[in-house]
Each structure stands twice: as C-alpha cells, then as structure tokens.
Amino acid sequence: MALEAALFAVLLHRPDVPHHNLWLAALTFPMFLAAVGLLAHLRLSPRSAMWLVFGVGLVFQLIALTQQPLTSDDDYRYIWDGKVQLAGVDPYRYAPQASQLRYLHDELLFGASDHCGHLIPTGCTAINRPSVHTVYPPVAQAAFTLVRLGSLGGHGGRLPFQLVAAAGAMAIALLLIRHTLARAGPMWLTALWAWCPVTVSEFGNNAHIDWLAVLLSVLAVTAFAKGRVGVAGLFIGAAIATKLYPALLLPALLRRRPAVLVGSAAGLVAASYLPHVMAVGSKVIGFLPGYLHQEGYGSGRRLLLIGSVVPHPFDVIVGALIAAAVAAWVWRRTDPSAPERTAVVLAGTAFLIATPNYGWYAALLIALVVMSGAWEWTPVALAPTATYLYRGEFLHSGVSSATIYLLAGLLTATAYLVRGWVGKHINLTLSHPAITGGSL
Secondary structure, three states: OHHHHHHHHHHOOOOOOOOHHHHHHHHHHHHHHHHHHHHHHOOOOHHHHHHHHHHHHHHHHHHHOOOOOOOOOHHHHHHHHHHHHHOOOOOOOOOOOOHHHHHHOOOOOEEOOOOOOEEEOOEEEOOOOOOOOOOOOHHHHHHHHHHHHHOOOOOOOOHHHHHHHHHHHHHHHHHHHHHHHHOOOOOHHHHHHHOOHHHHHHHHHOOOOHHHHHHHHHHHHHHHHOOOHHHHHHHHHHHHOOOOHHHHHHHHHOOOOHHHHHHHHHHHHHHHHHHHHHHHHHHHHOOHHHHHHHOOOOOOOOOHHHHOOOOOOHHHHHHHHHHHHHHHHHHHHOOOOOOHHHHHHHHHHHHHHHOOOOHHHHHHHHHHHHHHOOHHHHHHHHHHHHHHHHHHHOOOOOOOHHHHHHHHHHHHHHHHHHHHHHHHHHHHHHHOOOOOOOOO
16 A cells, blocks of 8 residues: 555656656556455454545545646546636537637636647647537536636636545545445455545546546445435436446346336436527537547447457447347346446446446446445456556557457456355355364
8 A cells, every 4th residue: 555655656746757657557556456455354343444445545545636637638628618607608509719718718728839739720728629519418517617616716727626536536435435334345345446546546636527427326326225216316317417327327226116217317317408408409419429439439449349359330239239138137137225236247348348448437337346346347447547548658559458458358257257166165165064073
C-alpha cells in the first residue's frame, strides 16, 4: 500500500519520465493486487479492516488531487457545459466552437493556436471534439451545473471537478463497505474499489463523471435488494441519464415488479430529457451517434475479440446474440435479494464483447465485483485501462488491444475454474473429514 501510494505521488508529478502513465499502471496494478491479497489473509476485525480500507483509499484520492488530470481532458467539456447552462443556453444547442458562444470563451478553455491542443477557427481550445455537440446525458449536465455553482462560477479551474469526483469515489466506497457488512462478506473485497488504480486515476485525478453513474447504480441495486422497486427504478433511471451503460443492470432488476421498475426508470429519464427536448428538439441526441461511429461500433471495428474470428457484419450479430443470451440467463436466474450476483456476469460479458478502450467505463464492473464477491472478473475490469494506456503510448506496437482483452478473459476464466475447484474441494473435505487419530 505504501509503495503504491509512493508511486502515485512520484509518477503523477513526473511527466518527463518516458511513458510515465504506462509505468504508473504497470507498477501499481500488481502492487494493488498484492495489497488486496495481503488484506484477505490478515486476521483483522471487520471494523479495523473497514477503517483501513477507507483510510488508505482516502489517501490515494488525496494524492491524485495533487496533479491536474493526466490522461484525459474530458473535464474541460464538463466545465464548458456547466458554464453554458448557467449562461442560459441549452448545452445541446451549439458546439463549443460555435460563433454564437464566442462571448463565453475564457483563458482556461480557449486561446491562441499555440496555447492548447484542439484547433478551432479562432485559435484553439482545451475542449476535445470542439466542433460537435455534447455527448453527456441530462443528469450529467445537471451535475456539471451544480459543480459550477459550487465553485462560485468556475473558480479553481479543473480542481472542483476533481474534488467532487474524489468525494464521489469515497462515497461509493462507503456504500460498498455498508453492503459488505450487511452481507457479512469479507471486507477485503471493498479494497478492490477503494485501492484500485483505476478508481484513483479516473476519479481523483481525471475527474470523470462516471463516479455519479456508479453511485446511482449501487444505490439502485441496494434498493432493489431491499424490495424498494420504485426507488430502485428512479436510481437506475438517473444512472442511465448520467452515462448510458448502467442499462446493463436492467435484466437483473426485472425479477421483481418489472412494470414498476421500468415505469419509474423511464419516467425519470423522460423527465430529465423533457426540458432539453422542448428547447432544442432532436439535437438532444448530441454527439452520441458520431461517438459510436468514431469508436468503431457501427463498423464492428471495436468488437476486438469477436471481430478477430467473425467477419463484419456478422461479428455485430454474434455479439448481439451473445449479449441477448446472457441477458436472458440473468433475467431467469437472478435472486431478487442479490441482483449483483448475476449483474456482474452480464457487465463482464459486455466488456468482453464490446472491448471498450476507456478505463473509467470499468468502474461499474469494479463496483459489481465488490458487491457480488466475483473477484475473478477483476482482470476484465482492468483491461480497458491497459489498452488505453498501452495503445496510447505504442500505437503501432505488435501487441494489440485484442491480445490484452484475450489475456484478461483467459485470466478470468482460469480464476473462475480455480475458484470452483477450491470451493468443491473444501465442500468435499467438510463432508468427508479425514480420520487423523483415535483408537479402535
């Protein structure tokens, strides 16, 4: 733990070191796994383990806050969208470089052509994809506005979004700790979230809004397990209206009063979109179709594993059939009192099908791993970060992103088989204890 913290503290501030982001992941991943393994073997009381997990996780997030975002500039779009909304303009109406919004340009986000990374007709901007409309759904947009208000109109630059994301990550840690205590589960599982380099880098440092989607998803699963279906629907609806991928949880949440859950979720999504639809009409779709095309989902290029053995367009069809089959299995097999146990299977399978390139998307899978105890999915949860950093540093390397995902899938399958064998062996031992002594 100390070594992991030291590496974060040093390498975050050494961008001059060649491939320092890749080195940070390559060195902290094994240390993180070793620390969690050590915690699993320590005989600590649940209370002591709880404070250790939370305290160390908090230290990691504080370290991440000491440096501006290193591997993502998405937070600039958050800052811009919040500013635009407080100026009375719908965020879906114009792209950042639009002349109608030139009066909102400031030194943080815009400048001369040598000032920042993305060229626009009037110079350049720090906002990526400045020629397209925002891709973020309405609940995320509301969060951007609230952070802007909380920072008194944007004081502090990028730091307010980092602070909120770090606080969100720790709030999720508390929810996971509470869930683990309620289930009488092993506390070391919660360290898979609190100590994970992905959650540290992507929230405390990169400030991704995905923390909110994960927080709402965890609340949805928890509420559903307690029989509060309407509340669960509101939470999962809000999660979907933050980032769309929490919809993966829906098959696991349909085993109890599905009409109530779908109705409350759909109602919240519709209510969040309604003001924007009234303001800009179909523009509310934003850059989503373009984003999916750019990432290769329309062409099948993004389906790295399936696409390596099945030609397009059949790879998309095969991927959809696999996802549908797993979703049907989840719907049939889910225990309503523990929906996370099957939801993690669908989420993990979706990652192996879609093979996303962004580590922050995996935060939901990490949270489900903790809630379900299905630690064997951890390699798949770490794969997107590995592909993002490795391909970013060595774009033309012989090691492909498909290879990384294949290794992650094989590790997960191996861990699943080993876990099953160990569990069966223990059960057989308990059922048929060996005779170790005694007299006849």
